[in-house]
Amino acid sequence: MDSNPAAHVRPPAHRVIRSRLKFETWQAMRMLSQSGPQRWVESMLLLALITGQRRSDLAKMKFDDIVTAEDGHQYLRVEQAKKAGKPIGARIEIPLALRLEAIGLTLADVVEHCRSSARPGPTLLRKIGGGPIEESSLSVRFHETIVAVEGESAYGRYQWPSLHEVRSLSARLYKAEGKDPQRLLGxxxxxxxxxxxxxxxxxxxxxxxxxxxAQVPAEI
Incomplete structure (x- = not known):
């Protein structure tokens, strides 16, 4: 065929109804998780915010993924699980010195929090006994925490911010601090x-x- 017969058809509009996560809500969730029985929930919130990575990438982050480069600095290597049509996912090295002023912590600080949140194990996010955590458990605990903070009637059925919304919050916070989050997000x-x-x-x-x-934001 020389032409696409559907080229003139206007695609239906898609309206996203899931709400963005507010930083104030994230802060309240972190505070609540500090008194909870599962300390890894706070580690999850911190790690998601400072790295801006997806749930699947958070779940598989390992201490062995931290490398010392030729420049003498340490980096957390992340090969993103989402490939988006490519043979491999985006590969990024996040410096442990990366600091998010909104929470006053560096990635190195968050890594140490993860290290002390459970018994020794290979992954940054671990159960109290040191074993890895299923991706679904990350989402379940996130939802339970935000419902406990906001109340069951705060959002409609499909409007609740999910764990993935921390990725947007991370990008917006870094942007507000004068950093371009494109490379960080992959x-x-x-x-x-x-x-x-x-x-x-x-x-x-x-x-x-x-x-x-005019200021040109630094890329991270």
């Missing part, structure tokens, strides 16, 4: 990063301050 194109930076109306009523001089 995106090839900035258009995809922009989707995560969109807060879906959270800041619609806030005043947007204009900088006196």
């Amino acid at each position: 995106h090839m194109h900035h258009e995809m990063t922009d989707l995560y930076l969109n807060d879906r109306g959270l800041s619609a009523g806030e005043w947007q301050r204009v900088a006196a001089s």
Whole structure:
């Protein structure tokens, strides 16, 4: 065929109804998890926020993934499970010196928190006995924690922020601190990063301050 007969058809609009996660909600969830029986829940919240990675990548992060490079600095290597049509997922090295000012911690601090949250084991996120944690358990504990913080009627059925929304929150926090999170998220194109930076109306009523001089954000 010389042409696509469906080329003139307008695709149906897709409206995302899942709400973005607020930083204040994340903070309340962290505080609640500190008094809970499973200390790895706080480690999960911290690790997800400071690395900006997906659930599948959080679950498989290992202490052996931390390497010392030729520059003398330590990095956490992440080969993302999502391949997006490529033979392998994006490969990124996150410096342990990376600091998120919003929580006043570096990745090295979070790694140490993970190390002390359970008995020794290969993965950063572990059960109290040291064994790895299933991906589904990460989501379940996240949802239980946010419901405990916000109340069961805070969102509609499909509107609850999920663990994946910490990825967007991470991107937005780094952006607010003058860093470009594209490389951290593992995106090839900035258009995809922009989707995560969109807060879906959270800041619609806030005043947007204009900088006196143009600043180019540092890429992480």
